Amino acid sequence: MTLHAVTGPLGYTGRSLTERLLSRGQRVRGLTNSLSRPNPFGDRIVLHPLAFERSGEIEDSLRGVEVLHNTYWVRFNHALFSFEQAVRNTRVLFEAARRAGVRRIVHVSILHAEEADDLGYYRGKHDLEEALRATGVAHSILRPGVLFGRFDILINNIAWVLRRLPIFGVFGDGAYRLRPLHVDDMAALMADHAEREGDLLVDAVGPEGFAYRELVETLARIIDVPRKVVSVPPLAGWLVGRAVGPFVRDVIITREEIAGLMRGLLDSTAPAAGAIRLTEWAMKHREELGRRYASEVGRRTQRSVAYADVR
Numbered sequence: 419m420t421l422h423a424v425t426g427p428l429g430y431t432g433r434s435l436t437e438r439l440l441s442r443g444q445r446v447r448g449l450t451n452s453l454s455r456p457n458p459f460g461d462r463i464v465l466h467p468l469a470f471e472r473s474g475e476i477e478d479s480l481r482g483v484e485v486l487h488n489t490y491w492v493r494f495n496h497a498l499f500s501f502e503q504a505v506r507n508t509r510v511l512f513e514a515a516r517r518a519g520v521r522r523i524v525h526v527s528i529l530h531a532e533e534a535d536d537l538g539y540y541r542g543k544h545d546l547e548e549a550l551r552a553t554g555v556a557h558s559i560l561r562p563g564v565l566f567g568r569f570d571i572l573i574n575n576i577a578w579v580l581r582r583l584p585i586f587g588v589f590g591d592g593a594y595r596l597r598p599l600h601v602d603d604m605a606a607l608m609a610d611h612a613e614r615e616g617d618l619l620v621d622a623v624g625p626e627g628f629a630y631r632e633l634v635e636t637l638a639r640i641i642d643v644p645r646k647v648v649s650v651p652p653l654a655g656w657l658v659g660r661a662v663g664p665f666v667r668d669v670i671i672t673r674e675e676i677a678g679l680m681r682g683l684l685d686s687t688a689p690a691a692g693a694i695r696l697t698e699w700a701m702k703h704r705e706e707l708g709r710r711y712a713s714e715v716g717r718r719t720q721r722s723v724a725y726a727d728v729r
């Protein structure tokens with residue numbers, strides 16, 4: 419039985435991964451920023467703090483661990499956190515893993531990480547891929563574009579907007595594409611990569627691809643809310659998001675996220691890394707999809723609340 423460490427085991431991808439590892443009979447040690455978040459795994463996992471400022475403590479937490487799975491990252495710059503801080507922290511984590519003798523690191527990056535250094539999210543992810551390579555620890559870098567499934571943000575919030583507003587504005591022509599992967603398929607991929615050898619780089623994309631406009635129209639059809647989908651200038655779309663943000667106490671979307679989406683950075687021609695189809699999943703969950711807004715800032719500020727209960 420292998421001992422795995424998972425960062426963010428009470429979060430989104432990390433929680434799904436922890437379920438998967440436990441179901442495979444593996445042992446899991448969790449590293450989290452949110453020690454008081456409800457823990458659905460009880461005493462089946464041991465939790466440690468992600469104490470980036472005390473690297474010796476992280477090293478101790480990783481002693482005896484064979485595989486480290488890293489999901490830690492921040493989605494945007496904010497008064498409470500930044501990409502720069504997340505890069506620094508992740509470097510501390512990688513170094514602690516090396517010193518602790520971790521055999522393999524399975525790291526979650528982003529599609530096309532090296533292709534958009536002008537965007538902070540991508541620059542940070544690019545930097546961390548290089549930092550991981552420089553550690554000399556065997557690794558897999560897995561690159562999703564968009565994940566969906568229980569507790570997801572993007573797909574849920576598109577459905578949320580569709581349910582509430584009479585029209586839906588897509589940024590520009592909406593022809594840029596994306597290949598969403600189900601979070602449980604992502605978790606299975608991560609668990610599989612714990613067993614692999616050497617240094618691997620994989621695009622983590624799903625079996626279905628959509629143009630963004632087509633994705634919105636497909637979701638509208640599935641949840642049965644006929645809506646006019648119109649093209650809006652990206653800046654205008656961002657301003658609408660910014661105006662609605664305070665009502666849901668969140669940053670709905672950033673200008674960098676819009677730029678990445680419109681450049682087609684969430685698309686890839688790689689073979690599918692999972693089998694769960696977004697259309698089938700959405701059909702199965704059509705009643706609850708988008709009923710409640712999913713808040714990124716809420717997840718970061720309500721650290722003793724489960725993702726499902728964040729308001």
Ligand SMILES: NC(=O)c1ccc[n+]([C@@H]2O[C@H](COP(=O)([O-])OP(=O)(O)OC[C@H]3O[C@@H](n4cnc5c(N)ncnc54)[C@H](OP(=O)(O)O)[C@@H]3O)[C@@H](O)[C@H]2O)c1
Nearest residue numbers: 426429430431450451452489490491492499562563564565
């Ligand atoms: N979700 C997607 O659609 C998507 C798409 C492409 C790539 N990814 C990548 O997948 C990985 C996992 O993402 P996820 O969506 O599953 O995220 P998540 O579970 O919400 O967060 C993952 C981990 O990062 C920590 N974290 C997140 N934001 C933080 C902040 N602002 N300050 C401090 N800690 C923070 C969480 O904290 P706690 O320890 O407190 O839980 C958790 O440990 C990330 O590397 C992300 O870039 C995700």
